[in-house]
Amino acid sequence: MEPTRLAAEREAALQREAASWAAPTDPELIPWATEAEIPVLDLGPYFASGKVDDLEAVARRLREAADATGFHYVSNHGVPSSLIEEAFDAARRFHALPAEQKSRLAMDTLPSKDSEVRAGCGYIETANRKLPAREKANMVAAFIVKREIGPRDVILDKMPWPDENVLGDAIAGFRATVERYCAAMEALALRMLPIYAVALGLRPGWFDAAFRAPLFRLRLSAYEATPRGEYGINPHVDTSFFTILAPSGPGLIVQTRTKGNRAWVRAPHKPEAFVINFGELLAQITNDSWPATRHYALNPAESAIAHGCDGGTFKHLRFSLPFFFNATPTYPMAVLPTCTDSENPPRYPPMSYLEGQGVAQGE
Ligand SMILES: O=C(O)CCC(=O)C(=O)O
Numbered sequence: 001m002e003p004t005r006l007a008a009e010r011e012a013a014l015q016r017e018a019a020s021w022a023a024p025t026d027p028e029l030i031p032w033a034t035e036a037e038i039p040v041l042d043l044g045p046y047f048a049s050g051k052v053d054d055l056e057a058v059a060r061r062l063r064e065a066a067d068a069t070g071f072h073y074v075s076n077h078g079v080p081s082s083l084i085e086e087a088f089d090a091a092r093r094f095h096a097l098p099a100e101q102k103s104r105l106a107m108d109t110l111p112s113k114d115s116e117v118r119a120g121c122g123y124i125e126t127a128n129r130k131l132p133a134r135e136k137a138n139m140v141a142a143f144i145v146k147r148e149i150g151p152r153d154v155i156l157d158k159m160p161w162p163d164e165n166v167l168g169d170a171i172a173g174f175r176a177t178v179e180r181y182c183a184a185m186e187a188l189a190l191r192m193l194p195i196y197a198v199a200l201g202l203r204p205g206w207f208d209a210a211f212r213a214p215l216f217r218l219r220l221s222a223y224e225a226t227p228r229g230e231y232g233i234n235p236h237v238d239t240s241f242f243t244i245l246a247p248s249g250p251g252l253i254v255q256t257r258t259k260g261n262r263a264w265v266r267a268p269h270k271p272e273a274f275v276i277n278f279g280e281l282l283a284q285i286t287n288d289s290w291p292a293t294r295h296y297a298l299n300p301a302e303s304a305i306a307h308g309c310d311g312g313t314f315k316h317l318r319f320s321l322p323f324f325f326n327a328t329p330t331y332p333m334a335v336l337p338t339c340t341d342s343e344n345p346p347r348y349p350p351m352s353y354l355e356g357q358g359v360a361q362g363e
């Protein structure tokens with residue numbers, strides 16, 4: 001079957017499957033994850049020394065996390081907390097702009113000459129049915145930019161940035177901050193690749209060739225208090241290789257699969273750490289041995305206030321900054337040699353992100 005058809009069919013199958021995930025909208029019904037269920041990988045020792053022993057130690061932890069639950073945090077990642085705060089502040093200032101200004105940057109109304117380059121970028125308002133497209137609305141607003149070096153030349157310059165000349169102080173420095181945050185996230189993602197390679201039984205530089213011109217997408221999301229019975233963002237898996245997520249407060253719910261038993265748990269908020277979600281591209285090359293993380297989010301502001309906490313730094317709004325990280329979008333990604341054998345043949349033909357997950361993402 002043609003790879004793109006295959007990918008489209010996979011997305012359709014995934015949507016059907018997602019409809020059957022029993023994901024409670026009331027966070028009170030969901031237990032908090034234990035430390036064992038969601039391990040924190042300390043990147044500090046390996047990043048500081050660059051030594052093989054430290055690489056192998058953190059890779060072992062990753063392997064355990066992947067086998068046990070398929071989800072983890074990273075701490076001592078080297079991204080300054082001041083930059084993360086600035087990025088949250090940029091998100092806050094963007095979402096505080098007048099609705100009329102934001103609607104000029106709306107994802108589906110951008111000029112057609114840029115529509116291919118800007119597919120999936122720009123502003124989506126709250127109560128949208130995009131990303132993911134599901135029956136229930138996503139009670140989240142977002143501003144999305146991406147960078148894709150390659151034939152389509154999707155550079156940050158071509159993103160629908162708010163006009164700082166027109167909007168003045170309210171948004172001054174926004175683009176510079178977002179670009180600095182993207183650069184820091186990309187550098188972190190690239191530094192994490194050897195850990196992923198070693199955890200998968202490969203040499204540290206295994207992923208270098210596939211990630212020469214990585215595609216990334218950054219989303220600045222704002223969740224108002226999620227009404228009862230609704231989702232902030234519907235249950236889904238990310239299309240990425242992995243996603244590095246910074247939430248401003250609690251509200252992320254993930255499905256663990258401890259000893260094969262799937263269970264929804266509330267991910268505790270760890271301001272000093274990033275959350276890492278495995279995406280579909282990683283699932284593809286691991287022959288589904290590292291499945292994409294099922295997750296959703298809501299802003300439990302009301303329940304947080306009832307429990308004597310103000311819902312995070314930003315009171316009633318919850319912000320999150322997911323950085324979706326991918327290989328070079330045209331690079332054919334084959335199932336890894338360590339994830340297949342004669343009894344477990346590859347489930348997927350070599351397929352680039354653009355031929356595969358990118359189809360469902362509307363690239
Ligand atoms: O806001 C969150 O914690 C998760 C967001 C998310 O899953 C996404 O945007 O893909």
Ligand SMILES: [Fe+2]
Nearest residue numbers: 236237238295
């Ligand atoms: Fe996600």
